[in-house]
Amino acid sequence: MNAVKTLVIGTGGREHALALALSQDPSVTEVHAAPGNPGIAAVATLHEVDPMSGSSVADLAVALGVDLVVVGPEAPLVAGVADAVRDQGIAVFGPSGAAARLEGSKAFSKGVMEAAGVPTAGSRTCTTPDEVAAALDEFGAPYVVKDDALAAGKGVVVTRDRDEALAHAAGCDRVVVEEFLDGPEVSVFAICDGTTAYALQPAQDFKRIFDGGRGPNTGGMGSYTPLAWAQPDLAAVTLEQVVRPTLAEMGDRGTPFVGCLYVGLALTDKGPRVIEFNVRFGDPDIQPVLAVLDSPLGELLAAAAVGRLSHVPAPVFRDEAAVTVVLASAGYPESSSKGDVITGADLAEQRDGVDVIHAGTALAGDDLVTAGGRVLAVRAVGADVATARATAYAAADLVTFPGMQRRSDIAAEPLGVVEGASLR
Numbered sequence: 001m002n003a004v005k006t007l008v009i010g011t012g013g014r015e016h017a018l019a020l021a022l023s024q025d026p027s028v029t030e031v032h033a034a035p036g037n038p039g040i041a042a043v044a045t046l047h048e049v050d051p052m053s054g055s056s057v058a059d060l061a062v063a064l065g066v067d068l069v070v071v072g073p074e075a076p077l078v079a080g081v082a083d084a085v086r087d088q089g090i091a092v093f094g095p096s097g098a099a100a101r102l103e104g105s106k107a108f109s110k111g112v113m114e115a116a117g118v119p120t121a122g123s124r125t126c127t128t129p130d131e132v133a134a135a136l137d138e139f140g141a142p143y144v145v146k147d148d149a150l151a152a153g154k155g156v157v158v159t160r161d162r163d164e165a166l167a168h169a170a171g172c173d174r175v176v177v178e179e180f181l182d183g184p185e186v187s188v189f190a191i192c193d194g195t196t197a198y199a200l201q202p203a204q205d206f207k208r209i210f211d212g213g214r215g216p217n218t219g220g221m222g223s224y225t226p227l228a229w230a231q232p233d234l235a236a237v238t239l240e241q242v243v244r245p246t247l248a249e250m251g252d253r254g255t256p257f258v259g260c261l262y263v264g265l266a267l268t269d270k271g272p273r274v275i276e277f278n279v280r281f282g283d284p285d286i287q288p289v290l291a292v293l294d295s296p297l298g299e300l301l302a303a304a305a306v307g308r309l310s311h312v313p314a315p316v317f318r319d320e321a322a323v324t325v326v327l328a329s330a331g332y333p334e335s336s337s338k339g340d341v342i343t344g345a346d347l348a349e350q351r352d353g354v355d356v357i358h359a360g361t362a363l364a365g366d367d368l369v370t371a372g373g374r375v376l377a378v379r380a381v382g383a384d385v386a387t388a389r390a391t392a393y394a395a396a397d398l399v400t401f402p403g404m405q406r407r408s409d410i411a412a413e414p415l416g417v418v419e420g421a422s423l424r
């Protein structure tokens with residue numbers, strides 16, 4: 001692979017982890033990021049841009065002369081930012097707006113899964129209260145009601161309370177009502193070039209705000225890999241049963257999928273079932289995966305962006321584990337606190353095997369301050385999950401800010417056990 005100049009679009013922990021991994025790839029000669037954050041500034045050159053504006057992102061990519069743009073978050077992808085960059089003849093890792101509908105519309109994504117024969121929960125797409133009521137009764141409790149549209153993690157309600165399910169549906173234009181899937185949840189990320197795909201090592205994300213899987217859903221409070229308890233062929237099975245049929249279906253529709261297909265799976269007693277598709281890397285779930293990736297990330301993403309994935313080796317992973325613990329701000333997930341001074345992030349970063357990944361931080365003079373819901377993620381590698389976990393928590397203990405929230409049970413037990421407290 002030739003030298004690659006890269007530009008990462010986004011501001012969060014996912015983009016920091018991607019920029020860091022790109023900076024460690026010898027074939028990557030420059031890493032730029034926009035808008036970025038103070039942590040990303042340590043591994044990339046930052047630029048101002050409106051990430052939702054395709055023309056602004058494309059202009060920046062042209063001005064910098066980059067070979068590869070990686071669009072991190074879903075909102076710009078759904079808005080067609082990758083299309084605008086591709087129109088300038090620059091390779092992009094990230095789907096077109098049309099293909100990003102796999103995340104942008106739950107009903108669309110269900111339709112693709114059905115056409116492709118992908119194992120998933122039975123579902124009904126509903127637009128009236130009567131349709132919703134009928135679908136709830138058809139599938140029974142626990143009820144699963146999903147806003148059809150992108151809802152920044154707030155669109156899904158899983159409840160035994162029929163009135164709560166009806167009320168959530170009433171607040172949405174169109175919903176998907178689904179069969180409840182019972183079993184631990186895992187994240188499998190597939191790097192796709194439109195026809196070929198490679199799966200990364202599976203990870204698990206702890207979504208609830210409080211220990212034991214209590215409290216509201218968040219964007220993710222921590223994650224780890226590998227999943228020693230899961231079936232060893234999980235990545236291969238996901239490629240075979242989910243990713244390849246989906247790529248074939250998207251290709252047949254004239255909207256090939258290029259980018260990361262994030263397969264959220266429930267491991268049920270009938271086998272893996274898709275809970276959802278996302279069209280970008282999961283955050284924080286991708287963070288530990290990148291920490292143990294032993295292949296050059298830039299080469300993989302660049303090959304996928306130009307339809308040449310089969311020309312580079314499949315990714316390999318070190319025989320190590322990694323754990324990420326998220327430090328969230330006061331009020332998260334309902335709200336977030338800005339401007340609280342963070343101390344100790346530099347000390348944590350100096351620990352062996354530790355990276356402090358910035359998600360919602362800003363600089364106020366010389367101070368690092370909070371600037372979002374999820375503020376930092378402390379990521380550690382180790383010989384096994386227990387060791388990585390101990391290192392991550394010891395480093396996280398060095399960091400503090402007013403109102404800081406973190407879970408104490410990330411990677412203590414498989415998620416199916418921990419989060420089982422509420423519904424699973």
Ligand code: AMP
Nearest residue numbers: 121144156158178179180181264275276
């Ligand atoms: P989603 O935004 O589709 O990932 O849904 C958010 C969360 O709701 C998931 O991470 C699951 O924990 C839960 N969930 C979604 N769909 C289902 C389902 N069919 N059965 C059980 N839980 C679900």
Ligand code: GLY
Nearest residue numbers: 219220282283284
């Ligand atoms: N961690 C879940 C997500 O990225 O959607």
